[in-house]
Amino acid sequence: MRGISGAARAHILCAALCAAVCALPAFSPGAHTPWGTLGLLAALHLICELPGRCRLVGGSVPVGAGSFFPLLLAAAFLLPPSAAVLVAVPGALVGRVERPPAAARRIWRAAQLALTAGAASWTYGFLGGPVTLGGVAGGTLPDFPYALVPVCGTALVFSLVLAALDGAILVTAERVALGRAWRGLVSRSVGPHLVHALAGLMMAVLWRSSYGPLSALVVLLPMYISCWVFAQYHRRHAAHRNTIRALVQAVDIKDGYTRGHSERVGRASELIARELGMEESRMEALRFAGILHDVGKLGVPTRVLRKDGPLTPEERRVIELHPEYGHEIVRGIGFLDEARAAILHHHERLDGSGYPYGLAGDRIPEFARVVAVADAFDAMTSTRSYRPGRPVPAAVEELRRCAGSQFDPRMVRALACALDRHGWSAAANTVTSDEGRTGLPRQRADVRPPASGPADRPGRPR
């Protein structure tokens, strides 16, 4: 448990102790704990967690570790609180952890899931849920639709407890600020938990019915497949973002000059979009527009891009074709949509003297006006081999001076406000990818390039 702060250690220990205390009544002689049901459910949870450990399928983890909640909710419906606490423990203790320290994370997850399941089970009992399940033993039918009421209450408590514990560990272990730790945790998870609770309810009902545990298992199958597909979706989504970056890396092969520039323009564009109050999906599109704005440089001959010294008018004309090349390259990518216009028009000027079409004023698409400001801002503040970067206030002053003639004043104002609020550190922004940047190895004929490594020194390649 090295490398963990004292507060986090105390927190984990405290949670584990609480869970243990909650589980104690199950072992008292007169408790009538249904060990058979408990054992079966715990074994099931263990089985659900195991694929994550297995190296063979490690690449395609079916479910986010410890997130197989329908089973836990079914356990909360079927078992008394002291027994429900125990269901998640074996699975959580052997489950997969993404990062070290593994032991501390496993213990924490076991304690967290145990406490959550216990709280859910207690709530369900408090709301009078167990009698509504019916069952062969009592010879009664389930009491629908009333059975849905305690289930909804339980799902709510489940969500709240889980979020509270999640936020607490973020504060103590990851040192997230108090105000930010709980933001969005409950509102994001309450919907899915309600669906999980409905599946858990059907599982519990079938478990108690004459058809037995086997039929209850079948309820899990659609949920399991759904979780699996969802995990696949996230993997593919991440892969897609990498591919977009690879497009930019392809430009870097030709012109190592602008390394990191694309990502920073993407970030600056996003800052402006946030300041303008754009909705989430457009903001993401705008970030992609910023990242991809120079992708058309792929079409410019490498000799011209890497040329030292002044360009001839002929070469300048060739370079000025890059917005159109860029538009052509991303033409096939359906979701970019508005971003494509930004790539085509990011060198237009407000007074109509830009290229490629010489559009003026409002005829320039909004996205393009944003990217133009972000592009100019980063070009001024970043350090190039032939000159140091300007300080941020000087760059903003320069943008203000050109607002109206070259840039849209609204975008310049938005950028200035955003910079005042969030600041801008070029150094922090050189490593921008959230997956951790993998540098493109400089090529050598006889050496197989490593799959990944630290980013190369920015500068001009040979």
Add this chain to the structure above:
Amino acid sequence: MTRPVHPSPAVLAIRGAALVLAVVALAHTLWNGVVEPGHALAFGVLVTVGELARWGALPGEREPAPLGAAGALAYALLGRSGGQDTAHGVLQVVTVVVAAQLLASVPHVARGSGPGADQAARRVLAVAFAALCFQPLHHSGRSERWFGEGPYFALFLLVLLVLTSLCDVVLAAATAGTSRPFGPRLRDELRALSGIGPAVGATGAVMALGVAVVGLWALPVLCVPLLLTQVSFRRYAAVRTTYRQTIASLARSTEIAGYTPHGHARRVADLATAVGRELGLPGPELTVLEYAALMHDIGQLSLVDPVADGATTALPAAEQRRIALLGGAVVRLTGVDPAVAAVVEQQADPYRDQQTSARIVRAVNAYDDLCGEGVKGSLRALEQLRLGTGHDYQPQVVEALARVLARGGLTRAGTG
């Protein structure tokens, strides 16, 4: 779903059988009236709503209306409700499903995009099959004598569902295009079964059991997880589409940069996939092959001056290998399967050091380069490849390429 212009006899037979069945069932139900109208209505509404979810289905989606399918299966396998035996028969099941499909197709037809006749026919026949296996046994009391009302009964329903999905697979293979023999089509359909199919089957079984225990309230409760599954699948399919588009754009970048001739990457990808099919590569490997073929030239971006027509075949071997390695490094950054990068890296190696996909990419790329040189036609290019089979190209791959070219037809790349 492209429908062949002239449906084969098998397709016609399936459509005819479904039509006859539907008419007989409707007539029978009209004549005798509906047994337990409450249940018929509830399941009818469920199937209708489920079928309406075809709205926004992506082309080629495996099961665009999972809720409709699950609801129909559940009605076919329903023997009890809230502890009481039900009395509906096979023909009433078919009637409800047909009526629901007709009702749900109204908005589609109004929009001018009806659900394919084949899909509707498949649904009717598969449901009729399930009902035919179950309802007579239930009504004669045999299922209760054999399996009781306990765990064995649940197992029996699951077995029936497996049989039904196999029946559906055979029907799907029979109705899927006529360009290829039945065997491979059946294999493809069986492979495709691993997607949303089990979720639909499981929900169908659980709905039947759930209604048996708690009555009709089980239906809305059980719909929710399946709807969630459908949404997940849709989102996954959408992100997969944009991913393919982005990969294709990355592949086109060498063309725009002037390193390779127009359409080269796409041509190599299509031809390589066709050769891969010819050599019997399984689905996932075909996808790797397609991506690798699309991006095989990425490494050329590192050249200061483009090679004439992008034909790296003429370069010295060491230079070719350097370009291949650099291309592999870029491909690794894209986050595709690392196998793709491995294929790209290997493409300049002699064929004995290569894996099958790399052999195919190398041969097809050389073929396209040689064809592009203008004077040489397809035959001369193949001749050139055959001369290189000692070291560079694997003879089997070149022969497979020759066969694909001789047929003259490129089949579209797989959807994996």
